[in-house]
Amino acid sequence: MTDTKIETAPTLRRARNRWPVLSLAGAAVFGAWVFLALFGDLLAPYDPGEFVDSWDSLGPMSATYPLGTDYLGRDVLSRIMSGAKYTVGLPMLTAALALILGAVLGILATLVRPAVDTALSWFMDTMNSLPSTIFALVAVAGFGSSLPVLIVVITVLYVPSAYRNIRSAAINISRMDYVEAARVRGEGTAHLIRREILPNIVPNMLTHFGITFIYIALLLSGLSFLGLGIQPPEADWGALVAENMVGLSYAASAVLAPAICLLSLTIAMTLMVDAISHGKDG
Amino acid sequence: MGALIAKRIGLGLLTLWLVATLVFMVSGALPGDAAESILGQDATPETLAALRAQLGLEGGELARYFAWLGGVVTGDFGFSLASGRPVADVIATRLPNSLLLAGLAALVAIPVSLVLGIASAMKPGSLFDRLTTLLSVVALSTPSFLIATLIVLVLSVWAGWFPALANVEGASGIAGHFRVMTLPVLALSLSVIGQMARMIRAILLGALREPYVETAILNGASRLHATVFHALPNVAGPIVNASALSLNALISGVVFVEVIFAYPGLTKLMVDSVAARDLPLMQACALIFCAGFLILVLIADLIAILANPRLRAR
């Protein structure tokens, strides 16, 4: 046995924890958006619904209106800040809800009778294999589009993938000898899940949260773009792109700015997910 | 093997039934029925009853479910509320357009993704690989509606090379079709290539670490030969399976591409039917998408079984 391994280990661990520059940049951008989701309404320079400049709709960027005005002469910056709570907040909320529900069901499934587990897993696989956009459309047609409906529908749509992912990670871990050792020691189920299994699937959960966040952000902005998501007078970034489409031909900032914000959000999250999943492998 | 395939097909049918039931339950969840929503404020009990009879809405929830399910099995989806025409007829005019669009996009996306995925997996960390990875990340983080919008902006509005609207009915000849189809197909392929190339790269990278690939190289095979003839066949199953799942991206891509280019396809029809609350039409559209999706997943599953000698021998 050599002791060299011990000496080099802490540096290795630090290297493993160090994120690549791009991912750190992603984290910074993402942090800024989360901040805006929380305080955007308070910080917005104008009332997002006010026709501040109704004579000059789709106005250019200026000192008064940093990102120009929209097709009704409202301040684009204020509308983006106000929409952050939907475009950033809703995916955060629903991805977290789906992850928690999926994880709870996934871990419970490994504890119940095998027949129940099989049936539940088949149901979840079926749900998971459905085209999510189509099903979201069906649900919006059935229930109408409102904030509570969107939250419930999107959460339900993404529980199955969380279930599948967390369950398979948990099963892999529960076959490890250290879990077996704790089981023969006589440890209870709660200890097994909390101390032996959960800490080892945290990276999987974080990665899954990030990927789900991206999918939901894309889905939600898409629904709003179709006019079936967030309803006026409120607007998320997808809706902002849609309502200012008339400005597309001359590349008005009212249509480009929310599009760029949306892109920066999803790309930032993708970069963070990359860093987390690489850390998991190392 | 026969038993395994029969089991998959049986499960597929069961899944389809479950999906149909879900579609029926979710879409009919709102109180009030189609008759009320059509007549609106003009409704009198008599006119409502008459319209319900015409639309086949009498009886309880369960009776309606079975009547609907029976119709679905025989291909009778009822009548569109908006146009009054049989749903099957309305769909028949739109479905070929969507299939053409999706098919052409697949024809472009699959070879491009394969080449990108293989090339970047063969030299991980190279400039080409990093560039491909970066572009895939951007492509799969971009909402399909933005991709389509940007393509319209650049190639139609600024460059003026192609029309912004895909008026397929008005196009004549191969050249005319090429003109109207290019932008929608481009938009749709771009929205799936990122995801597919990334996935092929990841799966292939795993396979390239297998000792049998090293064996091929140590037998004198070139890296390309080892990748294409040794690694790729072994991961054909997983790649086909994962491709079937990225159909999810393709379908949602179709939705936005059809809407933005005003392309007369099935998803455009569905979005319109959702906005108009034309339930019979929307249910039929949703079912067709789910069935098509499940069939493709099933085919992928069967290919995966056939590609694996261990499963084939069963």
Next chain:
Amino acid sequence: MDDFIEVRDLCIDAGKTRIVNNVSFTAKKGEVVALIGESGSGKSTIALSLMGYARPGCRIASGSVRIGGREILSLPPRALRDLRGRTVAYVAQSAAAAFNPAKRIMNQIVSPTALHSTMPREQAVTKGKALLEELALPDPQTIGDRYVHQVSGGQLQRMMAAMAMINTPEVLIFDEPTTALDVTTQVDVLRAFKALVREKGVTAIYVSHDLGVVAQMADRIIVLRGGEVMENAPVDDLLDRPQHPFTQGLISASASKRLELPPVADDIVLECRGVTAGYGAVRDGMPKHPVLHDIGFRIPRGQTLGLIGESGSGKSTLGRVIAGMLPSAKGWAKLNGKELDLADPARRSRADRRAVQIVFQMADTALNPAQTNAEILGRPLTFYHGMKGGERDRRVAELLDMVRLPASLAHRSPRELSGGQKQRINLARALAAKPSVVICDEVTSALDTVVATAVIELLVELQRELGLSYLFISHDLGKVEAMCREVMVLYQGREVELAHRDVLTHAPTHPYTQELVRAVPQLRRGWLEEVPASTRRSAGATH
């Protein structure tokens, strides 16, 4: 005769670390040169460089490799491809992984002929079948039509050699080709390889960690450590007069050695009778897939019972039944004179669980990477003995000291430890419970020879200090002989012999035991020729 292979000042880097440093050696035509060393010694890396190949992440930094006078390292890619599989061929450690699972084996055996356009396919297949016959494979005409999962490990290893020989190469590289095999299978494979090498007159590089195996195959042995050559000598010189202290240590660790054991006691700690167990639903006292049949044994206090058998013999299953991880279908056990529940281990009392502890084979998967060593060792202290705070911390330090580890490791993660250190933590966790019986399931098989010997010695010291009783499960007769007075031999789930170690090694009664004892490679030349051919089906069947 001139040197046919000439390696000069070879340096290979992995990232920024030098893993092979200034290695030089030569081999004459027809000579078999062995590269021996422990994991991380660079032996496989050096062997692969003879094909101008470095594994992903590695880079040949400098030096020269000449084969038949031609420099390999500066060859352009095209010429390098011509060399591989034609002039120099490779037999991998695990043929099960090195063959493509989706293709018929014969198609792979002849693939080098297609890659190099050396002969038409029919001719290649005929030659392939002839090679399979030479390598003593059953049904040489048809066995090549099978897939990897339909052929046993020993057969696959020989089929890999057939693939390597198909283009009649001048140099053959064997990379630990028998490490994954049972000893009784290994003998047959070694014999086939040796005949092949002698008959074809190829020059061979034989990579191994096992000095006994190398002694049979090689003309010359090169001992490697940390990427450097420690010693380079003809076999007899090296075995009889090792010069370097590292070689001397390796030889003494490889030699069968019997440790002094504590005196026999009358007091029986654990007794089992009629244990039958397996997997699947139990019907009429028989599981659907029975693994163990009617096993019985007694372990006196402070003593070790050895349990030996090949893979699939059921030895680990027996350990799992005793440990309470798998219910038995039949049989009973008494622990310290009281009944131990084998049929429904979930009903075992906490005292019974504490008294029986198991140490797993793979320390990597046996220690929770999300916990520190102190947490891993502290949990059984709290769970069984109610210890908390400073009392527990002191006990953790004592336990670390017991397994000869510094107390400073307490707050490290097991991921930061070496293989031998992890296995010690693994053992300390079992000791934390203050058990009566410790089940050691192949605890040394993932370790290098010298480290494994140290762990065995530690086990015996602890036994003497703490009066521990062990059930020591191993496939390695040398280890079992070293530390067990009584040994039970399992074969296909049945007990075929239970005897004192002297009887077992000198006068075994059961044919399987006799074969097993004969099959253990010995540290002298000519041993392989003395072993009679296997009496059982050739080299094991499909698993």
